[in-house]
Amino acid sequence: MKVIGFALSFVAAIGAASTTGSSSRKAAASPAVAVATTDSSAPSGALTQVAMRNVNFYVTPVAALRIRTLRGEMRSLRGGPVIFDDKTSFSIKVASAEVGLNGADLSNLLNTVVFSYRGAPLKRLKVHTSGTQLVQSGVMHKVVDIPFEMTSDVSATPEGLIRLHPVRTRILGVDGEGLMRAFGLSLQKILDLKKAKGVSVRGNDLYLDPVQLLPPPAFEGRLTGVRVEGDQLVQTFGAPGAATRLEVPDGNAPAYMFYRGGTLRFGKLLMLDAEMQIVALRPTGVFGFDLDRYKQQLVAGYSRTLEDSGLEVFMASAETLKLAKLR
DSSP: OHHHHHHHHHHHHHGGGGGGHHHHHHHHTSOSSOOOOOOTTSOOOOOEEEEEEEEEEESSSSOEEEEEEEEEEEEESSSSSEETTOTTSEEEEEEEEEEEEEHHHHHHHIIIIITOSTTOSEEEEEEEEETTEEEEEEEEEESEEEEEEEEEEEEEOTTSOEEEEEEEEEETTEEHHHHHHHTTOOHHHHOOOTTSSSEEEETTEEEEOTTTTSOSSEEEOOEEEEEEETTEEEEEEEOGGGSOOOOOSOTTOSSEEEEESSOEEETTEEESSOEEEEEESSOOSOEEEEGGGHHHHHHTSEEEEOTTSOEEEEEOOHHHHHHHHHO
16 A cells, blocks of 8 residues: 555656656757857867777766777867867767767766756666666656666667667556556656756657767767667767778777877877877776876876877876775
């Protein structure tokens, strides 16, 4: 009887939410590709070509894009050089990439970026994988806090969004699908997502915009595939042949970031007609790069000048610095 009472309270609390359906439908129709804008009066400047392999690119202190491969270009949003010290000043346009996010990464992005506003309908979210599916749990806030768990199939839409299609839902510990069906409800009627960043809802399906849900720097690109693999949600952008291959100075490096062309500024250094490869000081197969703390990584390493006046920079991996700080 207690479970039934909670379920009835849940239904009563969300009854008024049925008026939010139209706003949710509008949100769902938003474009898949985030196009960063510039001041039209600012000079465009030369583009910097980018290639990455096996890089954990931290977009928050604890959430990283697990970049397996990436090919694209960087440009300043304000004219002039790409400034590493101001991540709001440039964008990375992805021609092709394969990028993973593990459960902790997704949980952090949902809590600190997507739903980090007062009155958000979802909070304390946790994400993990199960086989080929994604499992989300947390609290739905509708007058009272209502615990839920949702297991979803994942797929990419033609518009370049990640579709989460629920196959099992538990609300208040009971069958969520049956509860909503009995009262003529859907997630679209329950959840008001007009303030959320990079997420929309249609029926019972949630749609994630993979570039809009990220904090700066701005990423531009079109999702072409998505799958659950191990503990990661793996996203494919573009196609492998969408950009010419960049030959890197140290082709044997298992993990690297390589920048060629344009003008780069980092700290007090200004590199014209850039050529810079960043590799791990102690190679482990994966290199962690934290844009907010890259100076600490740089100080812990060294660089060498190449024969063509380019640079190879050996940086301490971000994970190494984090572990050292905990000791």
